[in-house]
Amino acid sequence: MTKIPLVGGNAITADQLGFTLIHEHLRTETDGVRFQWPDLYDDKRQFDRAMEEVTNAMQHGVRTICDPTVLGLGRDARFMERVVKESGAQVVAATGLYTYRDLPHYFENRSIDFMADLFVRDITMGIQGTNTKAGFIKFATDEPGITPGVDKVIRAAARAHRQTGVPIITHSHAHNGSGLDQIALLEKEDADLSHVVIGHVGDTDNLEYLTAVLKRGVFIGLDRYGLDIYLPTEKRNKTVVTLIDQGYVGQLLLSQDACATIDWFEPEEVAAMVPNWSMSYIPETILPTLKASGVTDDQIHTMMVENPRRLFDR
Template structure:
């Protein structure tokens, strides 16, 4: 049992229930949103987020983990509003989402300074509220472990060691960055079973994924609905999940969509046109039935959708 901070108060890990481990209520280019606010419509964003969250609530989802952190436009009051309106258990994160660069503020200060800010989000509250982060997030993409990215990963590791909250990453399997993240976490003395290497499902290379799994972390099969250039088809994602479940790894996988209720990275509606199936309900409506059809058992679904979240937060070894 572990106490977990949601946007609307603390819960016990036994209360997590069906959990979508990686979904975004809203993603924005942070600096653009600050400088050109006329481009944005908070009310529209709010309605879209509420719609998606209520849709999965109807389908039995009890908890959503939202890894929207610095550089993804995290706005804790916006997130709180959605959580109150929907009465969904939503867990916020702290960390920095950058593939290569951090602002001069951090470039000219050390790792522990950054770690202290993450700890503040976890222990005191985010953006001068008393709403606390429940997990840590960092990212490594095709650019690899740049000096700035390394700083964020090490700061996340140190904040984890101080607070005990788990770590989620964005990784880029095509360049093997999940393994590089694990190298750094291990170097900082982090127990890999408290780490979720995100986006492993973007490759169907079992060889690569098994190398990651051998090190002991959880993995995210967490981008259902996204296809090229953000990963592969649902069919290939399913084949990988089925193969790994057969090898006994259902206790290490998370199924999610990395859905963004709104995202400003593309012109309006372009994301939905590129990825027509992408939604917060896709895994429950279409993927779970397909996986069951392909031989994944109810116990394995229970592990991927419920039990693994508890284990990731609690830190118990299996």
């Protein structure tokens, strides 16, 4: 049976994942800024916020959190290990590279396979010299679409996925068809689409697009609950209900993309902009609302437990 590595060095089987949030961030930072101006960061606040988010989620029944924080988002395995040690949560870490456009200069003159080897190293040996191995691969495509830099990352991700079998969880832009573009490129690189999550597809309620992505056999992330600036909760809920009615429950993954802290904005700005954005919004508020709209306990179990299990099991 597939072993899924957890932050901290333990490993579990896919049926031990339990109730899983597929896309949340314990901490999000801009790579390099901390190194240059460490005094900008309040380590205690970051740790306390991560603990608050994770423990709240656990109190609401969450068992596992997948954290797709990679290069470009300030991945720090030691920080994640501290949160796991203190909270007892099951967290799965990622490898990969997060850029919307250009590559870090380091990778500009190095090959796709060189990058893929680094991803494989995180998966098979561990991240940043810790015991924490990566359990999945992350990349991003946003408004600019698949730029030459992003093309290289997607191919490297697909090759590392092929070598190791671990799933891919993406960030996509829902309004330019980039999810379908990601699928097309992954397919060229022979990725197994049944172990791919096209992320952030739920930022649109364009059913034509949503079903076009689903028809390719991937999982989709309805994974930005609480980010009402991109699409209000009521519309996200309506999408879930409609797609379940159309028979797609086995491909839907619900999450929040919540960042316990994020340095892209001042903390007060985040709180004002997205007041519902937290790792417990789904179990606390969304699932009861979906149930009231006729979604059954079985269907919730499929989305929150069974689909993550099938994504990771191979």
